[in-house]
Amino acid sequence: MLPEIGHFTLILSLFFAIALATLPIYGYWKRNLVLLELARPLTYVMTSLVFISFLVLAYSFAIDDFSVLYVSQNSNSQLPVWFKVSAVWGGHEGSLLLWVLILCGWTCAVAIKGENLPTDVRSLVLAVLGIVTTGFTSFLLFTSSPFIRLLPESPLEGGDLNPLLQDVGLIIHPPMLYMGYVGFSVAFAFAITALITGNLNASWARWARPWTSVSWAFLTIGITLGSWWAYYELGWGGWWFWDPVENASFMPWLAGTALIHSLAVTEKRGVFKSWTVLLAIFTFCLSLLGTFLVRSGVLTSVHAFAADPTRGVFILVLLFLMVGGSLLLYALKASEVKSKVTFGATGREAWLLLNNILLTTMTLTVLLGTLYPLIVDALGFGKISVGAPYFNSVFSPMALLLMVFMAIGPLSKWHNTPFSALLKKLLFPAAISLISSAILVYFYDLGVMSWISLSVAVWVLVLTFYDWFIKVSAGSKGIIPRAKTLPRNYYGMVLAHLGMAVSLVGVLFVSVSSDEQMVRMAKGDVSLLSGYEFKFEGVQHFEGPNFIADQGQIIISKDGEFVAHLKPEKRFYNARGQVMTEASIDNGLFRDLYISLGEDLGEGAWGIRIHVKPFVRWIWLGGILMMFGGLLSAMDKRYRKVSGARI
Amino acid sequence: MHPVRKKRIIAISSIVVILGLALALVMYALQQNINLFYSPTQIVNGEAPKDVMLRAGGMVVEGSVKRDNETLSVSFEVTDFTETVRIEYKGILPDLFREGQGIVAQGKLNANGTMIASEVLAKHDEEYMSPEIAEALKQSELNSTSSNTSY
Numbered sequence: 001m002l003p004e005i006g007h008f009t010l011i012l013s014l015f016f017a018i019a020l021a022t023l024p025i026y027g028y029w030k031r032n033l034v035l036l037e038l039a040r041p042l043t044y045v046m047t048s049l050v051f052i053s054f055l056v057l058a059y060s061f062a063i064d065d066f067s068v069l070y071v072s073q074n075s076n077s078q079l080p081v082w083f084k085v086s087a088v089w090g091g092h093e094g095s096l097l098l099w100v101l102i103l104c105g106w107t108c109a110v111a112i113k114g115e116n117l118p119t120d121v122r123s124l125v126l127a128v129l130g131i132v133t134t135g136f137t138s139f140l141l142f143t144s145s146p147f148i149r150l151l152p153e154s155p156l157e158g159g160d161l162n163p164l165l166q167d168v169g170l171i172i173h174p175p176m177l178y179m180g181y182v183g184f185s186v187a188f189a190f191a192i193t194a195l196i197t198g199n200l201n202a203s204w205a206r207w208a209r210p211w212t213s214v215s216w217a218f219l220t221i222g223i224t225l226g227s228w229w230a231y232y233e234l235g236w237g238g239w240w241f242w243d244p245v246e247n248a249s250f251m252p253w254l255a256g257t258a259l260i261h262s263l264a265v266t267e268k269r270g271v272f273k274s275w276t277v278l279l280a281i282f283t284f285c286l287s288l289l290g291t292f293l294v295r296s297g298v299l300t301s302v303h304a305f306a307a308d309p310t311r312g313v314f315i316l317v318l319l320f321l322m323v324g325g326s327l328l329l330y331a332l333k334a335s336e337v338k339s340k341v342t343f344g345a346t347g348r349e350a351w352l353l354l355n356n357i358l359l360t361t362m363t364l365t366v367l368l369g370t371l372y373p374l375i376v377d378a379l380g381f382g383k384i385s386v387g388a389p390y391f392n393s394v395f396s397p398m399a400l401l402l403m404v405f406m407a408i409g410p411l412s413k414w415h416n417t418p419f420s421a422l423l424k425k426l427l428f429p430a431a432i433s434l435i436s437s438a439i440l441v442y443f444y445d446l447g448v449m450s451w452i453s454l455s456v457a458v459w460v461l462v463l464t465f466y467d468w469f470i471k472v473s474a475g476s477k478g479i480i481p482r483a484k485t486l487p488r489n490y491y492g493m494v495l496a497h498l499g500m501a502v503s504l505v506g507v508l509f510v511s512v513s514s515d516e517q518m519v520r521m522a523k524g525d526v527s528l529l530s531g532y533e534f535k536f537e538g539v540q541h542f543e544g545p546n547f548i549a550d551q552g553q554i555i556i557s558k559d560g561e562f563v564a565h566l567k568p569e570k571r572f573y574n575a576r577g578q579v580m581t582e583a584s585i586d587n588g589l590f591r592d593l594y595i596s597l598g599e600d601l602g603e604g605a606w607g608i609r610i611h612v613k614p615f616v617r618w619i620w621l622g623g624i625l626m627m628f629g630g631l632l633s634a635m636d637k638r639y640r641k642v643s644g645a646r647i
Numbered sequence: 648m649h650p651v652r653k654k655r656i657i658a659i660s661s662i663v664v665i666l667g668l669a670l671a672l673v674m675y676a677l678q679q680n681i682n683l684f685y686s687p688t689q690i691v692n693g694e695a696p697k698d699v700m701l702r703a704g705g706m707v708v709e710g711s712v713k714r715d716n717e718t719l720s721v722s723f724e725v726t727d728f729t730e731t732v733r734i735e736y737k738g739i740l741p742d743l744f745r746e747g748q749g750i751v752a753q754g755k756l757n758a759n760g761t762m763i764a765s766e767v768l769a770k771h772d773e774e775y776m777s778p779e780i781a782e783a784l785k786q787s788e789l790n791s792t793s794s795n796t797s798y
Binding site for chain 2: 235343350353354357358361364365368369372382383384385386387389390393394397398518519520578579580581598599601607608609
């Protein structure tokens, strides 16, 4: 009975979504205030219905209701309860329901937080979000309902959750990622509203900024978590694979980063107006494209769920409608926009323009690399794959260039900064970063590329603090009071930029000074790597709640002193008959020791993979800093007193 | 020149320069890093180039996996049910590698037509078959049925 209620509330929510998508727009057109005001109550009802539906599915998982097809495919009575709940988004149908729930959550947040927005703007934004919700709820209902029943012959036992997903990282990674993905729909809705009302002044940018920053923060932490999960769970020590689905989340991140910066310029200076609108549209469309790539199964990937052609077609049509519709609107309306303000060639606008050009180009190169195999296949030129070296060699130079400019931007002033004055400020930091990193590179015997990358990281660090110092030491007040008066927005930026530098250091050292070896070891064998001694003490057998495992015992020592006792596992999950590698990691701020168990080679010998990964934590540490930066800047006081001009 | 126009030219030319550089990089990198997929039939028929990085895949033939007793070297055969190709690899095979399971290997063909793999991929889902393998199997099935009918 309960699953039917869940199904029913979901259907009902679709009707409310359709109402939300149409009535306020009709009201705006007819100048009918009652219809416009309907947007908020409709949002609340729609969200509650989807939430009920989600709760019902979660409950079905919790009580092992295997008469529900989706539950029987993705759960098992032996599964620990927290995994049962997270199994809700372990498969295609449930994760799409989560998508819709989060979309409704954002819509609700706009309805609540948008108290101070002009009525027509608020209602139109909600209506645009209603259109998106309509699209996705119907996708969910028509192609992938999670409430399909197996009656009367329901199985007694479920097929179990994919062992790869039975992990803490997977409990939080998808919700965070979706919060980011879907959050960009708010910026998109504001952009579309600005196009509909024809009022593309600075106010829409001010309204959209905090939403964009928060979504970006969520996407950042989502990607960071994904990378961390892949590192310890996939068992071969990589932290980024340029897998199509990783790219699918990375492209909206790049475009979203560009959007944050161009929104700043539009709000403060009133330039790049039409570009910012276009960027907001693109960012959300890239999120949709990501969903298409993941859900349609057109790409070979770890994340590819079972491919069902109707799903692919449905979401492709959805994608075309969204992209086509919004671009059409843009083409009709954007020509009316004229920038009256000009900007100097070395002012902050110019640096941010450079930021946008670079980030957009980076997004396009990732897009090309991801879609190239699809295009080639569609044209009948054969099956190809574009490997990680493509992305590394194209992406890295541009990322480094971006970071060089990233550090300069904050130092320049709006409108115009005399180039000579800027150059004078930059010379000394440039010398510091080049020389200090040269010394490091010399002592640790690294290459030219390391020297360049390290210089860039130091450059960002030095210039960011230098800029802060200039700002706090100006004026008559003391440093501490001045530092307190600087806006949160500014500190958010500082954190995010420092995060980039920290991540760069991590990426650099992991790439150039990681050590790895795969060895065959029998009990008592010793293997040496990077000055560490790894002694294999054989394998112990044990049983978990829903798996049996072989646990390798490895004692690590350095210069005769004990460092760690690692226990990598090889697990066999009973329900699916699937084998899983659980790596064991001794983590530290400056190095990780990483061991995973390969195959049982017979006669007590095992294949063992040993990694020594310096600075790998820094990659994710940088991601965490960036997340806090995004959140902090969204909490800036300026956004709270939003009154704005009445449209 | 009008200052606004001058700025616009600077902006546009920087866009052109960056896009141009990016395009050059992309073209170069794509040339180096694209790996074509070949089915065992194509490899046996000599359609695949030697000493070039490529991908091959199919089902692992039952009983074909041979391990070395001292090192991690392993060799096995993959088939599309028409032809088979031997693949040699040194290292740890993925968890889902099993006889009868679909895999994709990346590596180079040597003069004997054996593939020296640098990477072996098996998919993280039991029911999942990489689209390349599915296609190759379908192709070989089609060929065999059409050759049957031509008799």
